[in-house]
Amino acid sequence: MLKIENLHIKYGAIHAVKGIDIEVNEGEIVTLIGANGAGKTSILKALSGLVKPSEGTITYDGKVLNKKSAQDIMKAGISHVPEGRRIFADMTVLENLELGAYQRKDKEGIKKDLEAVYERFPILKDRSKQAAGTLSGGEQQMLAMGRALMANPKILLLDEPSMGLAPILVKEIFSIIKDINAKGTTILLVEQNARMALSVATRAYVMETGKIVMSGTGQELADSEEIQKAYLGG
Template sequence: MLELRNIHTYYGSIRAVRGISIIVNNGEMVCLIGANGAGKSTTLMTTSGIYTPVEGSIYFEDRDITQTSAEDRVALGISQVPEGRLIFADMTVLENLELGAYTRKDKQGIREDIDKMFQFFPVLRERQKQRGGSLSGGEQQMLAIGRALMCRPRLLLLDEPSLGLAPLIVKQIFEIIQQINADGTTILLVEQNAQIALQVTNRGYVMETGEITIEGASADLLADESVRQAYLGE
């Protein structure tokens, strides 16, 4: 579904991504793990069109989208949940979800999908008239995921969904992420909690200083001594 070929991306004057290649197959959940500053978020933002690589190509469903705008990538079926959630704090929960469907014209389908998000996240139904900024961190993360799903993406990019959340909420969020994947949405996940990321994904890539250093089946990475020492605290 997604292929990044020899991607080089600058963040300001810093070369944050240095010639990486990543493949995500249809239906998979793939993780990208690594320390802070490794270039993981830059990779996602390059994939979603926020940044344009200075070298390399991005293919989505065999189509070259390297120069395609971020908004057009949403229309093609790519949606991102950004690090830090970045919901619209002054808008209500319902308005945030409606904005997630901004590119769509099917009003009946949008209403049905809002109801589906409320089924996924029952707390959002209870809070639908509240300002997004008044929600707890976990509720805001649920809203950010729900908003991203409102455009009916085929590929969902998740950037640090566990960031700043209590362990019980993290468990709940990842159960929902697994359900989203089981329902047919392909997922590329960036996550600092390497343990949980490798437990729920099919394959993984380890990123260090802008480069992919290890890749393989998530179960194999979980058993890899160097990965366990560097990212699992062992």
């Protein structure tokens, strides 16, 4: 479904991603774990067209994405929930959600998906007329995920969804991620909470300084002594 081959990303003299290969199959939750600065966010930005790779190929459903605009990539079925949520604070919750569907023309489908988002995140329905900036961190994360789902994506890119959230909310967010996946959306997840990320992952890749140093099933990596020492406090 999604294939990354020999991907290099540079910011001037900084070589952030160094020739990585990643594959995401339909129906999977694939997670990238690693320390800050490993290059995980850069990969998601390249996938959604926000950053252009200096080398390598990104293929989605057999089509090369490298030169496509962020708008075209979203239209093709890839939605990105960025690190830090990036909601529109002065707009209402409903307006934020409607923006997620701005490229769609199917009014009935949009209405149906809005109801589905409200069903999944009831708090957003309760606060639909509130300014998004007045929501708590957890509610803003739910709004960012809801907004991405309004594009009716085939693949959801999630960047640090648990960042800054209380442990009880982290569990709730990961439960929602599993539910979204179970209902048919493929997920590529970047997450520093390695324990939670591996617990939901079909497969996982471990990144260090722009390279993939290990990969396997979520369970294999969770059981790995090396991973436990480095990322799980084992």
